[in-house]
Amino acid sequence: MLIDFFFKLREASIPASITEYLSLLEAMDRGIGDLGVDDFYYLARTSLVKDERHFDRFDQIFGSYFKGREILFDRISPEVPMEWLRKLAERHLSEEEKAQISALGGWEKLMETLRRRLQEQRDRHQGGSKWIGTAGTSPFGAYGYNPEGIRIGQDGSRHRRAVKVWDRRFYRNFDDHLDLDNRSFKVALRRLRKFARECGTIEELDLDGTIHHTARNAGLLDVRMVPERRNAVKVLLFLDTGGSMSDHIKICEELFSAACGEFRHLEYFYFHNCIYESLWRDNDRRHTERTPFAEILRTYTADYKIIFVGDATMSPYEIVYPGGSVEHWNEEAGAIWMQRLLTHYPKAIWLNPEPKRRWPTTPSIDIIRKLMDNRMYPLTPAGIDAGVRELLR
Amino acid sequence: MQDSRFDGTDRYVVTRDLTMAVNAAVTLGRPLLVKGEPGTGKTMLAIEVARALQKPLIEWHVKSTTRAQQGLYEYDAVARLRDSQLGDPKVHDIANYIVRGKLWEAFASDIRPVLLIDEIDKADIEFPNDLLLELDRMEFFVYETRKTVRATTRPIVIITSNNEKELPDAFLRRCFFHYIRFPDADNMRKIVDVHYPGIKQRLLDRALRLFFDLREMPGLKKKPSTSEFLDWIKLLLAEDIPPEALHSEDHKTSVPPLYGALLKNEQDVDLLEQLLFLDRQRDRS
Numbered sequence: 001m002l003i004d005f006f007f008k009l010r011e012a013s014i015p016a017s018i019t020e021y022l023s024l025l026e027a028m029d030r031g032i033g034d035l036g037v038d039d040f041y042y043l044a045r046t047s048l049v050k051d052e053r054h055f056d057r058f059d060q061i062f063g064s065y066f067k068g069r070e071i072l073f074d075r076i077s078p079e080v081p082m083e084w085l086r087k088l089a090e091r092h093l094s095e096e097e098k099a100q101i102s103a104l105g106g107w108e109k110l111m112e113t114l115r116r117r118l119q120e121q122r123d124r125h126q127g128g129s130k131w132i133g134t135a136g137t138s139p140f141g142a143y144g145y146n147p148e149g150i151r152i153g154q155d156g157s158r159h160r161r162a163v164k165v166w167d168r169r170f171y172r173n174f175d176d177h178l179d180l181d182n183r184s185f186k187v188a189l190r191r192l193r194k195f196a197r198e199c200g201t202i203e204e205l206d207l208d209g210t211i212h213h214t215a216r217n218a219g220l221l222d223v224r225m226v227p228e229r230r231n232a233v234k235v236l237l238f239l240d241t242g243g244s245m246s247d248h249i250k251i252c253e254e255l256f257s258a259a260c261g262e263f264r265h266l267e268y269f270y271f272h273n274c275i276y277e278s279l280w281r282d283n284d285r286r287h288t289e290r291t292p293f294a295e296i297l298r299t300y301t302a303d304y305k306i307i308f309v310g311d312a313t314m315s316p317y318e319i320v321y322p323g324g325s326v327e328h329w330n331e332e333a334g335a336i337w338m339q340r341l342l343t344h345y346p347k348a349i350w351l352n353p354e355p356k357r358r359w360p361t362t363p364s365i366d367i368i369r370k371l372m373d374n375r376m377y378p379l380t381p382a383g384i385d386a387g388v389r390e391l392l393r
Numbered sequence: 394m395q396d397s398r399f400d401g402t403d404r405y406v407v408t409r410d411l412t413m414a415v416n417a418a419v420t421l422g423r424p425l426l427v428k429g430e431p432g433t434g435k436t437m438l439a440i441e442v443a444r445a446l447q448k449p450l451i452e453w454h455v456k457s458t459t460r461a462q463q464g465l466y467e468y469d470a471v472a473r474l475r476d477s478q479l480g481d482p483k484v485h486d487i488a489n490y491i492v493r494g495k496l497w498e499a500f501a502s503d504i505r506p507v508l509l510i511d512e513i514d515k516a517d518i519e520f521p522n523d524l525l526l527e528l529d530r531m532e533f534f535v536y537e538t539r540k541t542v543r544a545t546t547r548p549i550v551i552i553t554s555n556n557e558k559e560l561p562d563a564f565l566r567r568c569f570f571h572y573i574r575f576p577d578a579d580n581m582r583k584i585v586d587v588h589y590p591g592i593k594q595r596l597l598d599r600a601l602r603l604f605f606d607l608r609e610m611p612g613l614k615k616k617p618s619t620s621e622f623l624d625w626i627k628l629l630l631a632e633d634i635p636p637e638a639l640h641s642e643d644h645k646t647s648v649p650p651l652y653g654a655l656l657k658n659e660q661d662v663d664l665l666e667q668l669l670f671l672d673r674q675r676d677r678s
Binding site: 020027045216 | 414428470562565568569
């Protein structure tokens with residue numbers, strides 16, 4: 001049964017490995033925790049998930065997988081939930097009602113029904129954080145208490161608290177498909193910097209190394225050279241502005257500022273929707289000061305890495321037909337200009353702020369994606385990470 | 394060897410999930426990787442685990458220039474060269490010039506120690522990879538003396554990271570992982586209680602409300618953390634600020650007293666003042 005759970009995690013692309021699975025089993029074997037569902041959840045998380053960005057996904061899998069199976073844990077320690085239910089009901093029932101209950105077959109029977117009811121309710125409220133619904137219909141209405149008022153999710157009980165822990169999904173904003181601050185961009189872009197350091201070509205004298213090796217060499221001079229550590233990566237950023245990009249201004253600004261902080265050789269140009277025969281560097285003066293396409297090719301050598309940032313959402317005409325541009329008459333189609341650019345700069349990626357699920361349904365995104373040979377990535381830390389890997393290949 | 398369980402200390406409040414993670418790491422002798430917002434007590438955790446389990450604590454603070462080898466040992470070739478020029482007899486034994494690192498120290502300890510590897514993400518991206526085997530088998534080979542150093546007991550290794558760099562998968566696979574979430578108001582109350590027992594409840598209530606309001610403020614460059622909150626409380630107590638000064642309605646109209654302990658950035662202070670100013674304007678109209 002646990003193996004199943006393990007594979008479910010892997011399906012959800014949580015990179016849990018066999019070693020980690022075995023260490024979870026070992027930890028359970030050594031009796032860490034009391035084997036309740038609560039402790040099992042914590043133990044599984046600490047041994048299988050190594051990145052807080054995956055916590056949310058883990059919670060969801062755990063929730064759906066063990067939904068309705070908490071009973072498995074109850075068998076290990078059957079008294080506690082009973083105790084808890086009793087406590088819960090005692091708090092909410094008047095003396096008179098309690099008497100009524102014993103007339104109806106006593107505590108045990110009532111509690112069993114209540115437990116089953118809770119179970120059903122939880123199933124119906126799949127994915128929600130309040131697993132006892134606000135409009136819950138209770139079979140216990142006759143006794144005059146309402147599940148709404150019980151607030152089972154907030155009870156101090158250890159056994160139910162666990163359910164709450166993953167149902168609450170604390171870690172939602174860490175998922176790397178959502179988290180969007182500048183810092184995470186920087187971390188994602190930093191990978192590109194690492195590469196640069198390794199590939200630095202200029203050699204300089206390694207003073208420490210020379211002394212070290214000379215000493216090792218019993219005083220005979222042994223000169224050491226090291227590559228200079230500096231970021232040689234050159235990045236050319238093409239940013240889509242205006243129109244549908246207005247929705248994504250904030251995220252693009254964050255990416256832009258992160259990129260400015262990370263790369264010494266960073267050049268950028270703006271375009272609207274698609275690349276045509278000229279681009280501009282200043283949005284206020286876009287109609288007067290434009291850089292011709294050919295000048296870009298002349299100025300920046302082919303070892304520049306290209307990052308397009310744009311939603312690629314436009315009319316397909318703007319890409320494939322001459323004269324398709326919404327702003328001016330273009331003699332040649334955008335696709336041709338794109339292709340010229342991509343032939344000159346073999347290392348290029350397209351970062352798209354539109355959510356990935358919308359890509360297949362927007363024809364223009366599809367066209368751009370084909371033009372880019374599929375090198376389009378979502379504008380999220382995970383997407384940038386994948387894109388940078390592609391740039392480094 | 395069975396060690397007693399870690400369950401927090403009189404100075405350190407732990408949540409159940411942290412307890413589980415620590416105990417798993419202690420029992421199985423695997424490293425525990427702790428991440429979390431700055432100032433949530435990652436480094437303190439190691440110190441308190443050592444205190445609670447009564448183990449010696451060995452701290453290795455990692456910097457951007459730290460190399461993995463430094464944790465094992467260093468061969469001081471320059472000293473040997475100098476000694477050889479001076480004709481020191483020590484020079485014939487290379488072992489005299491092997492300087493032990495923190496990891497060696499931990500391996501050599503008779504009592505099972507707690508080894509803190511602090512801010513592992515500060516070092517080069519290859520740093521964790523270079524420690525894989527050493528942390529896995531708890532042994533390493535000294536080339537100069539051709540000897541293997543093996544841990545007498547597996548040290549309890551606690552590693553902290555601020556998430557500045559991704560750690561390699563192979564490294565993560567060998568660790569237990571815990572993310573210290575920012576404490577909620579209840580836990581924060583407990584934390585203050587262990588640090589400043591007997592603090593006036595009204596003062597604490599108001600301070601907490603103010604603090605969480607401040608954290609909710611949109612656009613803050615650096616949100617105040619637990620350690621900053623504790624510093625602030627300390628200041629409030631030292632200055633004997635009455636609870637009334639922190640009145641929750643009041644703080645809409647004036648900057649909270651001693652805010653310097655909470656906001657460390659002049660842009661944030663500006664922002665706060667602007668927001669308060671806007672609030673005042675709205676109240677007036």
